[in-house]
Amino acid sequence: MSQDLQKIIAGRRAAEFVQNDMVVGIGSGSTIAHVINALGERVANENLNIVGVATSEKTRRNAAQLGIPMHNVDDVDKIDLTIDGADQIADDFSAIKGGGAALLWEKIVAFNSRENIWVVDASKRVPKLNQYLPVEVIPYGSDQLFKRFKSGGFHPTWRLDQNGNPVRTDSANFLIDLHLPIIESPRLLGDELIKMVGVVEHGLFTDVVDRVIIGNENNVVDILEVK
Numbered sequence: 462m463s464q465d466l467q468k469i470i471a472g473r474r475a476a477e478f479v480q481n482d483m484v485v486g487i488g489s490g491s492t493i494a495h496v497i498n499a500l501g502e503r504v505a506n507e508n509l510n511i512v513g514v515a516t517s518e519k520t521r522r523n524a525a526q527l528g529i530p531m532h533n534v535d536d537v538d539k540i541d542l543t544i545d546g547a548d549q550i551a552d553d554f555s556a557i558k559g560g561g562a563a564l565l566w567e568k569i570v571a572f573n574s575r576e577n578i579w580v581v582d583a584s585k586r587v588p589k590l591n592q593y594l595p596v597e598v599i600p601y602g603s604d605q606l607f608k609r610f611k612s613g614g615f616h617p618t619w620r621l622d623q624n625g626n627p628v629r630t631d632s633a634n635f636l637i638d639l640h641l642p643i644i645e646s647p648r649l650l651g652d653e654l655i656k657m658v659g660v661v662e663h664g665l666f667t668d669v670v671d672r673v674i675i676g677n678e679n680n681v682v683d684i685l686e687v688k
């Protein structure tokens with residue numbers, strides 16, 4: 462079964478956790494696109510009454526187009542449940558996020574949510590995190606920060622668009638991707654990065670997730686309870 466099909470079955474299963482009258486944090490990326498489609502169908506066909514809070518401008522647009530009422534994060538009293546994707550999830554349930562440049566809003570929504578579900582295809586599960594790590598940085602002074610990452614052995618690269626210009630996040634910041642072989646201690650690395658002046662946020666998510674939904678081969682969805 463292709464990764465795309467795994468994303469579809471996992472995304473549709475995740476959408477079933479949304480109940481009437483919930484305020485729902487809606488993540489970003491290609492897996493969450495299927496959650497948004499399923500929620501749009503439920504709003505249209507089952508009269509599901511929810512309010513969505515988006516983790517990116519793209520998600521806000523797509524969800525609103527499907528008739529999901531969207532509110533700003535600062536206009537809701539609480540977020541009941543957030544459903545989001547991930548780039549990698551390790552055995553200790555730490556994750557790397559931000560492959561689609563949405564990590565800052567995703568982290569803000571996740572930390573303000575009572576419950577968090579991550580939904581992924583099977584390829585995203587790894588024993589330890591070992592792929593590029595996105596870091597969102599303030600443009601001012603970012604060349605200096607890049608040099609510090611380089612001399613510190615973080616093997617940084619700029620996130621560029623097709624025209625070779627720096628990608629701008631929804632908060633108009635830049636992204637620097639760090640290329641480390643294996644992240645042995647996501648918490649320690651996260652603490653180190655967040656202390657660096659100019660770093661707004663990094664894509665390491667630890668102690669966040671309550672439940673992981675994984676789309677596997679042969680139409681099988683695994684649901685792991687974390688907390």
Ligand SMILES: O=C[C@H](O)[C@H](O)[C@H](O)COP(=O)(O)O
Nearest residue numbers: 490491492546559561562563
């Ligand atoms: O910035 C993007 C988000 O962290 C996504 O949730 C993550 O990149 C996974 O995206 P996808 O489902 O497209 O693999």
